[in-house]
Amino acid sequence: xxxxxxxxxxxxxxxxxxLAMANIAEPGILxxxxxVASLWGQALARKKPWLALLALTGxxxxxxxxxxxxxxxWPQTMGFWDYWPTVIERQLLLLGIxxxxxxxxxxxxxxxxxxxxxxxxxxxxxxxxLFWQQGGYKIFFYPHPFWEALSLCLFxxxxxxxxALQRRxxxxxxxxxxASLLVVATGFGLLWSTLNHYEEASTVSGGGLLKPQALxxxxxxxxxxxxxxxxxxxxxxxxxxxxxxxxxxxxRFVLSGYSRQKGFFISPQYPGExxxxxxxxxxxxxxxxxxxxxxxxxxxxxxxVNLDPSSFLSLNDPIAIxxxxxxxxxxxxxxxxxxSKVPTDVLWQIDTIEHSGLPxxxxxxxxxxxxxxxxxxxxxxxxxxxxxxxxxxxxxxxxLKARYWYxxxxxxxxxxxLKQFLLTTKKGYCTYFAFAMALLLRSVxxxxxxxxxxxxxxxxxxxxxxxxxxxxxxxxxxxxxxGFGWIPFDPTSDRLAPGETFRTPPQIxxxxxxxxxxxxxxxxxxxxxxxxxxxSPWQQFWKSVQHQAQNWWPLxxxxxxxxxxxxxxxxxxxxxxxxxxRARTEALYRRHCRELRWAGCIPDQPLLPEQTAVTDLxxxxxxAVSQARYxxxxxxxxxxxxxLRYLNSSAERQKLLxxxxxxxxxxxxxxxxxxxxxxx
Numbered sequence: 001x002x003x004x005x006x007x008x009x010x011x012x013x014x015x016x017x018x019l020a021m022a023n024i025a026e027p028g029i030l031x032x033x034x035x036v037a038s039l040w041g042q043a044l045a046r047k048k049p050w051l052a053l054l055a056l057t058g059x060x061x062x063x064x065x066x067x068x069x070x071x072x073x074w075p076q077t078m079g080f081w082d083y084w085p086t087v088i089e090r091q092l093l094l095l096g097i098x099x100x101x102x103x104x105x106x107x108x109x110x111x112x113x114x115x116x117x118x119x120x121x122x123x124x125x126x127x128x129x130l131f132w133q134q135g136g137y138k139i140f141f142y143p144h145p146f147w148e149a150l151s152l153c154l155f156x157x158x159x160x161x162x163x164a165l166q167r168r169x170x171x172x173x174x175x176x177x178x179a180s181l182l183v184v185a186t187g188f189g190l191l192w193s194t195l196n197h198y199e200e201a202s203t204v205s206g207g208g209l210l211k212p213q214a215l216x217x218x219x220x221x222x223x224x225x226x227x228x229x230x231x232x233x234x235x236x237x238x239x240x241x242x243x244x245x246x247x248x249x250x251x252r253f254v255l256s257g258y259s260r261q262k263g264f265f266i267s268p269q270y271p272g273e274x275x276x277x278x279x280x281x282x283x284x285x286x287x288x289x290x291x292x293x294x295x296x297x298x299x300x301x302x303x304x305v306n307l308d309p310s311s312f313l314s315l316n317d318p319i320a321i322x323x324x325x326x327x328x329x330x331x332x333x334x335x336x337x338x339x340s341k342v343p344t345d346v347l348w349q350i351d352t353i354e355h356s357g358l359p360x361x362x363x364x365x366x367x368x369x370x371x372x373x374x375x376x377x378x379x380x381x382x383x384x385x386x387x388x389x390x391x392x393x394x395x396x397x398x399x400l401k402a403r404y405w406y407x408x409x410x411x412x413x414x415x416x417x418l419k420q421f422l423l424t425t426k427k428g429y430c431t432y433f434a435f436a437m438a439l440l441l442r443s444v445x446x447x448x449x450x451x452x453x454x455x456x457x458x459x460x461x462x463x464x465x466x467x468x469x470x471x472x473x474x475x476x477x478x479x480x481x482x483g484f485g486w487i488p489f490d491p492t493s494d495r496l497a498p499g500e501t502f503r504t505p506p507q508i509x510x511x512x513x514x515x516x517x518x519x520x521x522x523x524x525x526x527x528x529x530x531x532x533x534x535x536s537p538w539q540q541f542w543k544s545v546q547h548q549a550q551n552w553w554p555l556x557x558x559x560x561x562x563x564x565x566x567x568x569x570x571x572x573x574x575x576x577x578x579x580x581x582r583a584r585t586e587a588l589y590r591r592h593c594r595e596l597r598w599a600g601c602i603p604d605q606p607l608l609p610e611q612t613a614v615t616d617l618x619x620x621x622x623x624a625v626s627q628a629r630y631x632x633x634x635x636x637x638x639x640x641x642x643x644l645r646y647l648n649s650s651a652e653r654q655k656l657l658x659x660x661x662x663x664x665x666x667x668x669x670x671x672x673x674x675x676x677x678x679x680x
Contacts, residue, residue, distance in 0.1 A: 060095075294484055389446045
């Protein structure tokens with residue numbers, strides 16, 4: 001029973017780590033890999049540690065060998081299956097660390113039950129590391145916090161079950177109490193952060209873009225085509241802009257990366273695409289010199305109600321952000337002012353522009369359409385006769401608006417939903433139209449990307465304030481033109497699909513609108529002008545470490561494991577120094593007994609000290625531990641002599657153990673030299 005319970009935590013952590021890397025990881029493949037590694041590790045429990053490591057390494061190397069051999073017989077083209085070699089290779093790379101780690105932990109837990117609490121501590125640490133990134137009201141792994149709470153309960157009960165069964169059969173482990181407390185505290189702490197602050201109204205997919213978070217909404221950095229969406233009239237924010245009422249597109253993210261399997265996602269390595277967040281100090285941004293023509297300055301103010309407080313919204317393109325001073329008993333979770341350079345009246349000026357103004361390396365990125373030939377043939381038929389990029393944009397945009405329908409229920413997303421939308425059903429919501437236009441443009445060589453955010457309804461304006469609700473989450477397309485930058489286009493049709501009815505959500509109540517506007521006008525918030533104090537070199541170093549850890553997480557994990565190893569060694573040494581002289585020598589003796597067992601010099605069953613006198617060090621420690629156990633007096637100097645003798649025997653121990661000597665370096669002393677509760 002305990003063996004099956006132990007499988008739950010590694011599989012749970014693996015799936016969520018894969019979901020955290022949704023752009024590159026396939027949860028199913030990693031799930032199977034870790035499942036096999038855990039079962040294989042438990043099956044090797046009767047083997048020696050070096051044999052277990054060798055078997056796990058050989059299994060992983062065998063998977064690579066099978067993959068490489070299969071490539072020799074892989075056909076040149078298989079249509080839909082052409083991308084699978086790349087996917088499998090990527091998954092094998094990602095599988096390396098969890099395969100060896102969880103496989104060897106499964107081996108240790110089965111072979112040495114006293115290791116199980118330490119394994120639970122490590123699982124709790126990984127769980128906190130995974131879910132800690134959800135700070136700031138973000139839930140990445142589930143569409144609704146209820147499912148996250150359910151999964152966390154499963155994790156807690158599984159880990160508690162392992163500890164309970166271990167306690168019943170091996171109650172002498174010193175880690176049992178701290179492991180139990182930490183696992184329960186971590187699990188229920190995450191449950192509290194998930195459910196305690198969550199609002200029941202956050203149950204809408206928000207037009208396929210806006211996702212319910214733990215307390216507020218925010219957008220998903222990975223956008224797929226859904227088979228059905230719903231709309232919600234929950235107030236998200238209050239937008240303010242002076243001047244005549246016009247429809248505005250408030251941009252949150254830019255999605256330019258594309259994969260046929262994943263959809264569109266954020267590519268922060270390209271200029272201007274890293275998602276911005278709102279800090280406590282004013283910031284300025286520079287427009288590229290090639291995107292300054294035909295733009296006017298527009299000042300906007302955002303008062304967030306049910307949105308992640310760090311969410312940065314702006315018109316295309318922002319040049320400055322000024323956080324607004326908060327006031328007591330505010331109805332808003334954050335407020336800030338943005339100044340943008342907005343394109344205006346540009347269509348007649350860009351109709352003859354031939355170039356995008358992008359470098360060739362970036363143009364290749366913005367014209368990636370997944371090499372879907374059917375899409376290219378369709379686009380060529382739509383833009384037949386168009387010469388300039390703007391003519392191609394207009395042809396595709398007009399076709400989508402005139403011959404396709406808007407629908408909240410586009411149908412099954414099985415197979416290729418975009419192909420079904422363009423060729424069969426011809427109905428969908430804003431994301432379908434944005435996907436279609438961006439990929440059709442890319443297929444004929446016109447760079448494009450998708451922007452997601454909100455649109456404003458000018459008819460709902462009052463004194464320059466505009467309510468923005470969840471139902472106004474929107475996706476549109478941006479196309480670059482040399483000298484003018486990225487220009488937005490909205491291909492979403494306003495024709496409702498035949499046979500469908502659109503339920504217009506009730507407008508925000510006039511009383512609520514009046515109260516919010518009165519609160520803002522009465523507070524008259526000013527922009528914060530005091531900048532944050534200059535960061536210290538230590539803060540800059542820590543910020544750089546965090547940034548590198550996000551980009552090089554496998555190396556970061558290796559460094560973390562190394563530091564943990566060193567920390568455990570330091571704790572063992574500290575405990576050794578604080579122990580009584582007899583316990584010191586007893587610990588050294590047990591440590592060397594484990595080394596002799598690894599070398600195959602002595603059997604696994606308990607034995608008398610004189611039976612370990614198979615080496616000079618063993619003979620010395622056998623005499624020392626006999627004195628420590630049975631002598632009337634045993635001094636501190638005697639235990640120090642034993643420690644110095646052990647330290648000076650490195651060459652002797654390395655010759656005895658061979659390659660297995662490195663296991664003594666990789667594994668902290670806690671795993672092979674337990675301190676006795678009392679001298680035997």
